Amino acid sequence: MSAAPSPTPLTPPPLATLRTVLALSRAEHHRFAIAAGALFLGAIFLYLVPLVPQAIFDVVIGDESKASTISQRVVAFLGGAATVRESLWRPALLMGALAVLAALAVHVKTRIAMGAAERIARQTRDRMYDRVQRLPVSTLDRIPSGDLIQRCTSDIETTRNFFAGQAPEIIRAVLMLVIPLPIMAMLDWRMAIASIVCVPVMLIYTAVNFRRMGPYFGVKETTEASMTANVTENLTGIRTVRAFGRAEFEMRRFEVTSGAYRDADAKLFRLFASFWSTSDLLCFAQQVIVVGLGAWFLSNGSLELGAYFYFLTVVSMFIWPVRMLGRMVVESGKALAAVARLDEILKEQEERDLDANTLRSALVGESTQKSSHGMHIVFDRVSFAYSGGPRVLDDISFVLPAGKTLALIGPSGAGKSTIVQLLLRFYEPNSGSITVDGIPLAQIARATIRSQSGVVLQQPFLYSKQLRENLLAGVRVASAHDGALESATATACIHETILGFPEGYETVVGEKGLTLSGGQRQRVAIARALVQAPRLLVLDDALSAVDMHTETAILASLRARQHFPTRILVAHRLSAVVDADLILVIVDGRIAQRGTHATLTKEPGLYQTLWEIQTEVADPDAIEEEVSA
Numbered sequence: 311m312s313a314a315p316s317p318t319p320l321t322p323p324p325l326a327t328l329r330t331v332l333a334l335s336r337a338e339h340h341r342f343a344i345a346a347g348a349l350f351l352g353a354i355f356l357y358l359v360p361l362v363p364q365a366i367f368d369v370v371i372g373d374e375s376k377a378s379t380i381s382q383r384v385v386a387f388l389g390g391a392a393t394v395r396e397s398l399w400r401p402a403l404l405m406g407a408l409a410v411l412a413a414l415a416v417h418v419k420t421r422i423a424m425g426a427a428e429r430i431a432r433q434t435r436d437r438m439y440d441r442v443q444r445l446p447v448s449t450l451d452r453i454p455s456g457d458l459i460q461r462c463t464s465d466i467e468t469t470r471n472f473f474a475g476q477a478p479e480i481i482r483a484v485l486m487l488v489i490p491l492p493i494m495a496m497l498d499w500r501m502a503i504a505s506i507v508c509v510p511v512m513l514i515y516t517a518v519n520f521r522r523m524g525p526y527f528g529v530k531e532t533t534e535a536s537m538t539a540n541v542t543e544n545l546t547g548i549r550t551v552r553a554f555g556r557a558e559f560e561m562r563r564f565e566v567t568s569g570a571y572r573d574a575d576a577k578l579f580r581l582f583a584s585f586w587s588t589s590d591l592l593c594f595a596q597q598v599i600v601v602g603l604g605a606w607f608l609s610n611g612s613l614e615l616g617a618y619f620y621f622l623t624v625v626s627m628f629i630w631p632v633r634m635l636g637r638m639v640v641e642s643g644k645a646l647a648a649v650a651r652l653d654e655i656l657k658e659q660e661e662r663d664l665d666a667n668t669l670r671s672a673l674v675g676e677s678t679q680k681s682s683h684g685m686h687i688v689f690d691r692v693s694f695a696y697s698g699g700p701r702v703l704d705d706i707s708f709v710l711p712a713g714k715t716l717a718l719i720g721p722s723g724a725g726k727s728t729i730v731q732l733l734l735r736f737y738e739p740n741s742g743s744i745t746v747d748g749i750p751l752a753q754i755a756r757a758t759i760r761s762q763s764g765v766v767l768q769q770p771f772l773y774s775k776q777l778r779e780n781l782l783a784g785v786r787v788a789s790a791h792d793g794a795l796e797s798a799t800a801t802a803c804i805h806e807t808i809l810g811f812p813e814g815y816e817t818v819v820g821e822k823g824l825t826l827s828g829g830q831r832q833r834v835a836i837a838r839a840l841v842q843a844p845r846l847l848v849l850d851d852a853l854s855a856v857d858m859h860t861e862t863a864i865l866a867s868l869r870a871r872q873h874f875p876t877r878i879l880v881a882h883r884l885s886a887v888v889d890a891d892l893i894l895v896i897v898d899g900r901i902a903q904r905g906t907h908a909t910l911t912k913e914p915g916l917y918q919t920l921w922e923i924q925t926e927v928a929d930p931d932a933i934e935e936e937v938s939a
Contacts, residue, residue: 330653338426345422352415353485355408360623362401367616380496427474438462444660447736456539465648472645476638483635486628497617504603508596519585527644530574537567600625684876685846686712692742704899715877717887720896726880764839766852778815784842798840801867804833828855850880
């Protein structure tokens with residue numbers, strides 16, 4: 311298997327991404343300010359620790375007249391040179407106290423920063439999940455589910471690590487570099503300059519590598535998302551994969567996405583190898599300069615031993631954090647790439663209803679709650695095409711009175727399910743109009759129309775929960791009494807089947823309901839739609855997995871219900887639609903025929919042909935007898 315082609319480097323995240331970082335952490339800014347303050351105090355305490363022995367060397371052991379002012383003040387704070395000579399425990403105690411204070415400051419910083427990072431991650435996860443729930447179906451159509459999972463998990467974790475570790479470490483490295491500069495200048499300005507001579511070079515080198523590596527972090531995130539999408543899709547369809555013997559093909563397919571991810575990681579590793587080796591060389595060079603120059607000044611008497619000790623100690627304290635600053639800045643490129651991917655979803659437009667129609671939507675909701683009949687639906691010259699594609703529906707017009715049944719017949723891909731999706735406002739028509747109870751559908755809130763519709767798909771989705779929880783999934787009220795639940799399951803011809811399970815309605819079904827047969831899943835889905843007492847019941851080929859006798863019994867039970875909703879039946883088996891009040895035959899997105907079963911069987915066309923083909927397999931008289939039963 312050949313290696314996957316190297317992905318093209320992505321454009322570095324724009325400055326707008328930094329604004330997104332600030333926006334994500336807005337609620338935690340004050341906590342990060344406290345953490346930064348703790349870091350500042352901790353750094354001060356750390357640099358005061360070596361100042362104590364430095365003062366002892368220069369004032370107590372060395373020539374006090376040559377000692378710096380700061381060294382003399384430290385010794386004076388300890389009680390003077392004579393006192394220190396007699397009580398060496400005093401400087402030791404001061405050094406220990408300063409070290410403890412520094413540790414406490416780090417502890418405070420860690421707790422506050424980690425807590426703030428966790429809250430940011432939690433809020434971002436909640437925002438992302440909420441946004442995904444509200445994205446238009448057209449947006450979900452173009453974003454693979456595995457990619458969304460990657461953004462909601464790995465990208466958020468990368469962002470959390472940035473706030474918890476990388477951002478505080480960047481601040482710490484800056485403070486560790488800036489804070490000792492005044493002290494070093496007071497001790498010896500020549501050594502102070504020599505101690506930071508390599509720092510600008512390291513910072514410039516870091517900036518250059520940040521620009522080089524930034525795009526490849528984006529490539530890595532993208533390839534990882536593709537790999538995750540590959541795995542998700544494979545696990546979702548694992549039974550199909552095995553049924554068709556495609557395991558080897560899927561393995562080769564995974565090798566491509568896995569190889570692309572490996573190549574992206576390998577490219578970063580090569581860049582990191584170059585970065586670390588060069589930055590290490592600069593760190594060692596900086597220390598060599600301090601050691602060599604300080605020894606020369608010490609040998610000619612222009613530098614005190616204590617000051618030399620302080621510079622050696624301090625350079626070791628800040629040069630490696632500066633080196634880590636480079637690492638944190640470079641690796642923050644990964645966080646910025648993750649934030650940019652999160653921002654793409656957070657900026658996606660949600661499904662929104664017009665604010666001006668809120669009152670009308672509310673009135674629709676109030677009136678329909680009091681109404682026991684179905685919806686009155688009108689399609690007037692509706693046309694629709696998916697984004698960038700050909701027309702799926704072309705000039706569709708029909709009137710469906712409340713409480714009546716519409717059947718949609720036609721070949722696969724003719725546009726039958728699209729009519730249902732337009733009615734549920736998953737998509738908006740390109741032209742024409744749809745009205746419900748005389749109100750334009752565009753002026754009815756999506757939540758309103760969907761809450762009053764019960765939809766059953768050919769392959770219904772069931773949660774891996776108890777059957778009772780699945781049946782009540784569409785109920786907007788907090789609870790539903792057992793009578794309504796059993797009435798719905800009886801209508802769907804699944805009540806007796808459920809009672810036959812060892813745990814009855816408390817039976818837990820497997821993931822997506824795969825522990826049930828196809829017919830059982832469809833009947834549970836029909837019962838779930840009926841429990842919520844919808845004004846519109848949509849059965850999108852939802853009886854395809856049940857036998858003809860069960861199909862007839864379900865349709866008869868639906869007709870016998872007290873509150874008869876408007877029904878839309880999408881079917882391929884004509885026995886399911888013979889009692890429909892209106893049958894539309896859809897071909898290539900247009901209405902080829904319309905009428906009732908009685909008129910269409912006498913009219914030459916697709917419906918008559920399908921009826922003849924299907925009745926050749928089964929006894930027509932038996933079909934008519936079962937339908938009329």
